[in-house]
Amino acid sequence: MTRKRKRLYIVLGGLALLGVASALVLSAFNDNIVFFYSPSDIAAKQVPDGRAIRIGGLVETGSVKRESDGVTLDFKVTDGNTALLVAYKGDVPDLFREGQGVVAEGKLEHGMFRASTVLAKHDETYMPPEVVDALKRAGHWQGEPPKQSSAAKP
Amino acid sequence: MFRFANPNRFMNWSGKLLPWCAAATAILLIVGTYLALFVAPPDYQQGEAVRIMYVHVPAAWMASFVYGVMAASSAVALIWRHPVADIAAQQSAPLGAGFTLLCLVSGSLWGEPMWGTWWVWDARLTSVLVLFFLYLGYIALVNAFDEPTRGARAGAILALVGVVNLPIIKFSVDWWNTLHQPASVFRIGAPTIAASMLWPLLIMAVGFTLFYVTLLLVRMRSALMAAKLRALRLQEFQAA
Numbered sequence: 001m002t003r004k005r006k007r008l009y010i011v012l013g014g015l016a017l018l019g020v021a022s023a024l025v026l027s028a029f030n031d032n033i034v035f036f037y038s039p040s041d042i043a044a045k046q047v048p049d050g051r052a053i054r055i056g057g058l059v060e061t062g063s064v065k066r067e068s069d070g071v072t073l074d075f076k077v078t079d080g081n082t083a084l085l086v087a088y089k090g091d092v093p094d095l096f097r098e099g100q101g102v103v104a105e106g107k108l109e110h111g112m113f114r115a116s117t118v119l120a121k122h123d124e125t126y127m128p129p130e131v132v133d134a135l136k137r138a139g140h141w142q143g144e145p146p147k148q149s150s151a152a153k154p
Numbered sequence: 155m156f157r158f159a160n161p162n163r164f165m166n167w168s169g170k171l172l173p174w175c176a177a178a179t180a181i182l183l184i185v186g187t188y189l190a191l192f193v194a195p196p197d198y199q200q201g202e203a204v205r206i207m208y209v210h211v212p213a214a215w216m217a218s219f220v221y222g223v224m225a226a227s228s229a230v231a232l233i234w235r236h237p238v239a240d241i242a243a244q245q246s247a248p249l250g251a252g253f254t255l256l257c258l259v260s261g262s263l264w265g266e267p268m269w270g271t272w273w274v275w276d277a278r279l280t281s282v283l284v285l286f287f288l289y290l291g292y293i294a295l296v297n298a299f300d301e302p303t304r305g306a307r308a309g310a311i312l313a314l315v316g317v318v319n320l321p322i323i324k325f326s327v328d329w330w331n332t333l334h335q336p337a338s339v340f341r342i343g344a345p346t347i348a349a350s351m352l353w354p355l356l357i358m359a360v361g362f363t364l365f366y367v368t369l370l371l372v373r374m375r376s377a378l379m380a381a382k383l384r385a386l387r388l389q390e391f392q393a394a
Contacts, residue, residue, distance in 0.1 A: 004233060004234055007232060007233045008233045011229055011232060011233055011314065014314070015314065015317065015318075018315060018318050019318060022318045022322070026322070026329075030330070033277050033330045034277075034330045034331040035274065035275075035276035035277065035330065035331050035332050035333055036331050036333075037331070038331070056331060091270075092270070093267075093268065093269060093270030094267065094268070095199060095200070095268055095269070095270075096270075100199075103333055117270075117271075118270065119269045119270045119271055119274070119333060120268065120269050120270055121269065121333055121335065122199055122200065122268060122269075122335055123335055123336075123346075124335040124336045124337060124338040124341075124346045124347075125338070125346045125347070126197050126200075126204060126207070126338060126346070126347040126348060126351050127197065127198050127347075127348045127351075128195030128196065128197070128198065128348055128350060128351070129195070129196065129197075129198040130195070131198070131348055132198040
């Protein structure tokens with residue numbers, strides 16, 4: 001075996017070991033790397049009241065209720081299976097709307113979520129508005145979320 | 155392949171290629187910027203703010219691509235002890251750091267109006283920040299030794315270790331919940347971006363790539379000439 005060949009194997013072997021080690025570490029810390037939990041995760045994990053967490057999902061269509069002061073609102077975040085009621089006071093991003101992705105930071109309070117921050121999460125689709133109109137006219141538009149989501153589980 | 159990497163041959167062909175690369179870069183970036191700002195349509199959700207994408211996305215692609223080049227050159231330098239490979243890796247690092255910074259800054263400017271925040275510690279954003287620190291760490295390490303060859307060796311090992319971050323960046327949005335959305339172009343299945351927006355994006359991406367190639371060639375040529383100058387001075391000094 002030439003020295004070059006030996007060095008090649010050392011580099012390849014080192015990279016393989018490193019890859020395995022990183023994969024193990026990342027999967028072990030999976031719970032700390034996720035940025036938010038879905039409403040189903042919250043229901044399954046029995047998160048205690050008062051712990052600071054983030055939840056994410058889609059704003060359930062028809063669930064947004066705004067108070068007359070213009071900054072207090074509540075809405076339901078759904079992942080298609082479970083929905084969670086979120087109460088929030090403050091400005092929401094422009095992209096916050098029904099059927100769109102949302103991530104809220106805050107804590108659970110008696111089965112509802114009191115948010116201190118609301119962020120908008122958009123999907124990976126980019127299109128001109130005319131194309132969306134055309135798709136809607138033709139009945140092929142699938143941007144709206146499924147409406148079968150179940151009611152909030154307190 | 156190594157035939158073209160002999161330092162003298164490299165000076166020869168890179169000198170001829172350079173003006174073409176520079177001209178193509180200028181044309182593509184000018185055309186791409188015009189298409190991005192004036193021809194591409196606004197997005198149905200994000201409106202005009204989507205135009206940040208035409209800088210942010212190519213910069214993000216280059217951040218990873220340049221690191222890949224740096225790591226591959228480092229491997230060649232470590233295994234086959236090729237001097238030009240070391241120079242390619244070292245001269246790529248500041249360029250890659252620049253692209254990464256541009257990606258982070260443009261992403262932050264885009265995140266504020268769309269997501270409602272300049273920065274979050276989600277897996278995608280954090281792993282790209284780690285990439286930026288890897289570039290800075292590499293540059294610092296290479297220059298931390300009195301003897302350049304030892305610095306090059308240590309830097310090459312760091313560059314190879316850091317390569318594990320590239321798949322993490324790419325798949326962070328699929329493996330974990332993140333605020334950042336998944337890939338629109340390099341994904342399984344058709345791109346989820348309209349063709350009228352994809353074309354300007356790809357032109358910008360090719361422009362960014364040629365911009366990197368042009369700057370890399372200039373930097374490598376200066377590094378080789380500086381090394382030659384040092385050798386000549388040393389000869390003169392020893393003769394005197």
